[in-house]
Each structure stands twice: as C-alpha cells, then as structure tokens.
Amino acid sequence: MTSFNHMQQEAKEIFAAHGWPNKRNEDWHYTDLSARLPSSFQNQSLELSEDVHIDNLTCDVEEALQLNFINGLLTEAGELPDGLEISALIDNPDLVQQSDEDITDPLLYANLAHLETGIVIDVSQVIEEPMEIHFHNTSAEEASFVRIIFRLAEGASLTLLESHSGWGHTQLVSDVYQHEDSMLRHLKLHQAEDSQVSLLLNRVSLDARAQYHNVAISLSGGLGRLETRVTFNAPGGHAGLATALLSGGKQHIDITTRLNHLSADTTSDTVARTILDDEACGIFQGKVIVHEDAQRVEATQKSDALMLSADAMMNVKPELEIYADDVACAHGSAIGEIDHEALFFLRSRGIGEEAARIMLVEGFVSEILGRLDDFAAGAVLQENLLKRVATFLKKSA
Amino acid sequence: MSALLEIKNLHVSVADTQILKGLSLSVSAGEVHAIMGPNGSGKSTLSYVLAGRDGYEITEGDILLNGVSLKDMNPEDRAIAGLFLAFQYPLEIPGVTNMTFLKTSVNAVRRGRGEEELDAASFLRFVREKAKALRLDDDMLKRPLNVGFSGGEKKRNEILQMSVLEPMMAILDETDSGLDIDALKTVAEGVNALRDAQRGMLVITHYQRLLDYIKPDIVHILAGGQIVKTGSPELALELEKSGYADYVGEVVA
Numbered sequence A: 001m002t003s004f005n006h007m008q009q010e011a012k013e014i015f016a017a018h019g020w021p022n023k024r025n026e027d028w029h030y031t032d033l034s035a036r037l038p039s040s041f042q043n044q045s046l047e048l049s050e051d052v053h054i055d056n057l058t059c060d061v062e063e064a065l066q067l068n069f070i071n072g073l074l075t076e077a078g079e080l081p082d083g084l085e086i087s088a089l090i091d092n093p094d095l096v097q098q099s100d101e102d103i104t105d106p107l108l109y110a111n112l113a114h115l116e117t118g119i120v121i122d123v124s125q126v127i128e129e130p131m132e133i134h135f136h137n138t139s140a141e142e143a144s145f146v147r148i149i150f151r152l153a154e155g156a157s158l159t160l161l162e163s164h165s166g167w168g169h170t171q172l173v174s175d176v177y178q179h180e181d182s183m184l185r186h187l188k189l190h191q192a193e194d195s196q197v198s199l200l201l202n203r204v205s206l207d208a209r210a211q212y213h214n215v216a217i218s219l220s221g222g223l224g225r226l227e228t229r230v231t232f233n234a235p236g237g238h239a240g241l242a243t244a245l246l247s248g249g250k251q252h253i254d255i256t257t258r259l260n261h262l263s264a265d266t267t268s269d270t271v272a273r274t275i276l277d278d279e280a281c282g283i284f285q286g287k288v289i290v291h292e293d294a295q296r297v298e299a300t301q302k303s304d305a306l307m308l309s310a311d312a313m314m315n316v317k318p319e320l321e322i323y324a325d326d327v328a329c330a331h332g333s334a335i336g337e338i339d340h341e342a343l344f345f346l347r348s349r350g351i352g353e354e355a356a357r358i359m360l361v362e363g364f365v366s367e368i369l370g371r372l373d374d375f376a377a378g379a380v381l382q383e384n385l386l387k388r389v390a391t392f393l394k395k396s397a
Numbered sequence B: 001m002s003a004l005l006e007i008k009n010l011h012v013s014v015a016d017t018q019i020l021k022g023l024s025l026s027v028s029a030g031e032v033h034a035i036m037g038p039n040g041s042g043k044s045t046l047s048y049v050l051a052g053r054d055g056y057e058i059t060e061g062d063i064l065l066n067g068v069s070l071k072d073m074n075p076e077d078r079a080i081a082g083l084f085l086a087f088q089y090p091l092e093i094p095g096v097t098n099m100t101f102l103k104t105s106v107n108a109v110r111r112g113r114g115e116e117e118l119d120a121a122s123f124l125r126f127v128r129e130k131a132k133a134l135r136l137d138d139d140m141l142k143r144p145l146n147v148g149f150s151g152g153e154k155k156r157n158e159i160l161q162m163s164v165l166e167p168m169m170a171i172l173d174e175t176d177s178g179l180d181i182d183a184l185k186t187v188a189e190g191v192n193a194l195r196d197a198q199r200g201m202l203v204i205t206h207y208q209r210l211l212d213y214i215k216p217d218i219v220h221i222l223a224g225g226q227i228v229k230t231g232s233p234e235l236a237l238e239l240e241k242s243g244y245a246d247y248v249g250e251v252v253a
C-alpha cells in the first residue's frame, strides 16, 4: 500500500511540472486557469481572532447537521446521528489511490498536492436530517484545499447541502460512492465574493439503482468551475444534474458535466439555466458518453441561457459520444433575451417593469429550484434561494 | 361630462408604417362599444396602443382616460389607472404560476391605487370565487401562466384577470375567438358581471354571436385605420349579412 505522503509527494511533483491547465487543454479551453491562478500557494496557519459569522451565507436550514470548513480546516462538526460516521482520509490512503487513478487530471493533482483537510463520511442508513457542509475563506490570501469522500451503503440516503462563501481560493474534490439502492440529494450553493476562485470537482460513482440528484446554484463568485462527473456502473442508476447560474459583473462561471454511462439501463438528465448580466461569462460544457454495451440508456441534456446584457458572453459545448445502438439521447441549447412581449403582458397587468423582469427571470430558473421539492427541508431551501435570486436580480436591475 | 375614454384623431405607426390614420372614438361611463372590422384594419393595433405597448408610435392625436392623457404613461400605470386589455393572443410564461402572477398583479394594482394589499388567504378566497364563476378549476391556477392552456382556456384566463383587477375601462380583443359555445356564454357572463354605470368596455370582435351575449350600446366599423361608421347594434347584424364591402372602399389611403 502506497502511503498518503508518498502520493502527495507525487502530486506535488506533477503540479510543479505542469501547474494549472491552460486553454490548449481541451477541457479548459474556456477557462484558462494558468492565466488566472498563482503557481504556488502558501498554506496559512489558521488563526481566527474572532468568530467568523457566516450564518447568512449558508443554506440556512435550522435542523441541519452542520460541518464548517473555515480556510480549509474543519472547525465545527456537530453531534452525528446514528448511521453517519466521519474519519480522516489520511488513514485511508487506498481510497485516494482508488479514486485518483488518473493523477494527470489538474483538479486532482492540484488538490492532493496542497491538501489541508481530507475526510471520509460514511452513511450507512437513511438519514432524515439534512447535512450541511459550509466552506468559507476569511480573506483573499486564504487558499483552501479539501477532499471529502462520501460512501453511501446499500439502501442508505442523505440530503447534502454544500455551500461556498468568502474570498481567496477554494478547491474541493468530493467523491461520492453510492452502493446499490442508495440515494443522495445534493444541493451545491455557490455564493462567494467577487475575488474568489472556486474549483469544485464532484465525482459520483453509481451502483445498481443508485440515485443521485444534484441541484447547483451559483449566485456569485469571481471565477468558478463547478464540475460534476458521474459514472454509471450498474443498471438502474440515475443521475439528475440541475444547475442555475446567475452571474454579473466580470464573473466567469463554468459548468462542466460528464455523464459516463458504462452500464446498460441507466438514465441521466442534465439541465442548465444560465442568466448573465454585465460582462459576465458563462460556460456550459456537457458531455454524455454511452459505452458500447450500455444499451437502453436514456440521457438528456439541455442548456438555456438568458442574456441580460449585450456585453455578457455564453459558451456552450455539448458533446454526445454514443457507442451503443439502442439508446435515447438528446441535447439542446438555446441562448436568448428577455421576452419583450411577455414583459409587456405582465406590465399591462400593473406589474412594474423591474418586478416583471424579476418575475420572468425567476420563472426561467424556477424549474431548477423546483427540483428541491423532494429534498429534506426543500420548501425552506426554495424560499431562501428565491430571496437570494431576487436580491441578485435587484442588484442587476 | 367628459367621456371615460376619449380617442382623438389618433395616428399610430408601427415600424414606420402608418396603421391608424386619424381614429376618433369616445366611450362614456356605463357604455359598451363594439368594434368590428376586416382583418388587418388596425383593431389590435388600437388595443396595443391603448395598453401602451412599445413600438407603437403615436404621431398625432391623443388618448384620454378620465380626461388624463395616456400618451406618456407606461403600461403598468395605465393598468393602475383602470385600463385593461384582454389580449387576442395571451402570452405563455413558463415557470410563473397563474396564482403567483394573479396575486402579484392584483397587489401591484391595489398598491398603485392606494388600496391595501390582500393577504394570501383572502386573495385565495377572492380568486377562487372568480375562477369558479368562469369554470376554471384550481389546477389551472397552479399551472404556469397559460403554458399548455387550450385556446379557450387562455381566453377564460384573460377574463379571470379582468375579474380580479376590476378595471374601469376594459378592451377585449377578439376574446370570443377560440371559444366553444358554452365557454362563450361563461365568458360573456364574466364580462357582464363587471358592467355597471361607472365602467366602460370596448369589445373587438368579428362575430355578431358575442354581441348576442354582451349587448353593445354602440357599434363601430374600423377599416383602413379609421372609424368609417358608427351606429346602433343593428349595424352588427347588417355586417353579418353583407360583409365589409360597402366600407373598405371609403378610406383614402
């Protein structure tokens, strides 16, 4: 067994040799990290002079189990219920080795090279209360590198609320292993400051009949890459990825998804709704791969963008790689503006122009928020998120 | 006493094309006027310009509601002032439920009129009662606004909006098109329920049938961007028989 330190040393060497990917790397064509990120980070020692107030940046669900990472260090973990266990990743080097076969992947070697905190969360049964994991950086000098591995046992289920806020650089790799019949509902809320760089890689591996439902909402942040890769290992697996991006200013937000259907009889459904204002730049790169033996796969992928400004920019790169013959796959994308007729219709009913715009834009993202219906505390989450969407829109109106 | 709605020598162009060419018409409180006219004569243009749609330029003339010019008023303020247009082609708005829309609209108008907003419970009671009268079931209130509604359902939904907004001056643009006979009666009942001595209505239609149920006081014929004839309700019956042939020639382009 390779030791953890040995693997980390290897990752450091690769990072030193290759650094961040640039636009010549096909996966990073639209998001050139080498141009925007420093080649080295100084890991700060954590010295919090006062309590960090992050309440109003989290998902705000009272009954949630709370794990807080401040500047990359786990500072708070409430009492865990039966069926949830947390252990240190450093004691499980084989897990890292198993999931990082392809250590040439920049997000992986960069994460491992700088890793500050790594944990393993084991879910062995149905957990009723949602679990919130909040990541916050307290200053522009802070860089946090965290790895979390989730393992859901057969039949286990969890609602995970992940949120990101603050400044600096944050890089999270979360790996999810879902055994048969397990279910993970995963909300990712990205609401960072204008200067933050957030690289969030989320890898999911689904066994038979495992269900993964992801809703990602990005409301702000300087540069963000929200990447999700799902691998379907056995029949019956399903993944739903729904993303709403609302970006303004000079934000650059990149949604990259990869659905890798290795097994027959698996389904996936990817929806992205992007709203861009000012000079924001949005990217949707969605790839669906259906392997040769993966018959009867159903995979749909859809990206819609609403441009609120002529200076905003949207790049869409959908890819279907299908090697099986009996499959139903579809993708579609559209880029448009506010519908002026609809706007007039609402205004003719007494609704002021700003409120009417907000209504149309909320309508545009409501399909995504609607996917939270089945989440634990779904109604509270929807209400909180709608308020934040409205705040974003008021700012940009 | 001045008219409720007064349209004076209205000239309107759309995309540099003159559509309305000196249209005058006045509706007093308590009256229902019908406008009939051939396709493309400018009826919807008139309704849009009354409601304040962008791109409809008034090059001459004026529109007064209760003596106040609407020319520089935006669409929302016209609604607050009491104007309502039932669209010939109602818009679909995905992601916004009919109920949310209605509530936002009613409360925006109430706020604008200096009235108290309705709380969620009283609004629900209010809108349910109105919807029931129009035979629109609760399910239609929960669905996204007009999305997947049938043609007739969309029209009934327009009348529901009118019922909850209680406008002083309503313009109905071909609200009868797409309605089956029962729905036509239901819609007419909804419209008639609002008729009173203070309100006025402008009913645009191609067919006498609607006017059997919503009895107009006055009928106008609009052709070539002008009112070419104004008369009693019998005028509509005449048109039913002989068409517009006698009128379309009268306008000098």
Ligand SMILES: Nc1ncnc2c1ncn2[C@@H]1O[C@H](COP(=O)(O)OP(=O)(O)OP(=O)(O)O)[C@@H](O)[C@H]1O
Binding pocket: B014, B015, B017, B019, B037, B038, B039, B040, B041, B042, B043, B044, B045, B046, B088
């Ligand atoms: N945006 C536009 N640009 C150019 N011409 C237009 C525009 N909108 C309307 N028109 C023209 O104005 C004329 C009047 O149209 P309008 O829709 O008002 O007719 P209408 O009387 O309502 O007809 P219908 O009975 O078919 O509903 C038509 O010739 C139409 O083509």
Ligand SMILES: [Mg+2]
Binding pocket: B043, B044, B045, B088, B173, B174
């Ligand atoms: Mg018309």
